[in-house]
Amino acid sequence: xxxxxxxxxxxxxxxxxxxxxxxxxxxxxxxxxxxxxxxxxxxxxxxxxxxxxxxxxxxxxxxxxxxxxxxxxxxxxxxxxxxxxxxxxxxxxxxxxxxxxxxxxxxxxxxxxxxxxx
Amino acid sequence: xxxxxxxxxxxxxxxxxxxxxxxxxxxxxxxxxxxxxxxxxxxxxxxxxxxxxxxxxxxxxxxxxxxxxxxxxxxxxxxxxxxxxxxxxxxxxxxxxxxxxxxxxxx
Numbered sequence: 001x002x003x004x005x006x007x008x009x010x011x012x013x014x015x016x017x018x019x020x021x022x023x024x025x026x027x028x029x030x031x032x033x034x035x036x037x038x039x040x041x042x043x044x045x046x047x048x049x050x051x052x053x054x055x056x057x058x059x060x061x062x063x064x065x066x067x068x069x070x071x072x073x074x075x076x077x078x079x080x081x082x083x084x085x086x087x088x089x090x091x092x093x094x095x096x097x098x099x100x101x102x103x104x105x106x107x108x109x110x111x112x113x114x115x116x117x118x
Numbered sequence: 119x120x121x122x123x124x125x126x127x128x129x130x131x132x133x134x135x136x137x138x139x140x141x142x143x144x145x146x147x148x149x150x151x152x153x154x155x156x157x158x159x160x161x162x163x164x165x166x167x168x169x170x171x172x173x174x175x176x177x178x179x180x181x182x183x184x185x186x187x188x189x190x191x192x193x194x195x196x197x198x199x200x201x202x203x204x205x206x207x208x209x210x211x212x213x214x215x216x217x218x219x220x221x222x223x224x225x
Contacts, residue, residue: 006161044162044215093161105211106152109161
């Protein structure tokens with residue numbers, strides 16, 4: 001149980017285009033999902049917290065107009081990288097906390113999306 | 119600010135126990151200790167968590183000191199597939215991934 005599916009696993013796009021990444025909880029509901037970014041040889045950095053039915057909360061330094069997050073249902077959150085540039089090339093990973101969480105904030109992660117912007 | 123301190127790397131022989139230490143001297147009373155690992159180019163995987171008592175599941179054991187200022191993750195019989203970066207995280211909600219410990223299991 002507690003499977004999170006992330007799609008696509010890899011995407012290559014031209015500079016200036018937008019890319020949408022989907023994160024789905026397959027066997028549980030999630031009122032809260034998280035989006036992380038990981039550059040080569042670095043650790044994961046939290047970008048934003050996605051709450052179902054409300055606006056996402058972005059971490060300091062993350063441009064909310066560039067990284068659009070939508071959490072329209074209890075099983076789906078999407079991250080859209082708008083007007084992508086080469087510096088946005090990274091490994092993007094989502095996670096979800098099951099609802100109800102029974103007092104445990106265990107995050108289950110997707111497999112990640114490797115974005116390469118040419 | 120880093121809430122945990124872990125050694126940057128460690129090697130382990132296949133079939134032997136791997137003991138991964140973590141210091142979290144500023145942990146507060148309601149904060150859990152979580153352990154995750156990330157195998158190369160994959161999403162992190164939850165391993166185990168605990169508050170005060172020692173915990174064990176099918177993947178590992180977690181030993182938390184009585185003062186809760188440190189803990190040890192134990193992989194009882196390490197395999198080559200356990201080679202990964204292991205993260206010790208103390209947080210009530212958001213996960214702050216530090217550098218973790220790169221564990222290399224050698225045949």
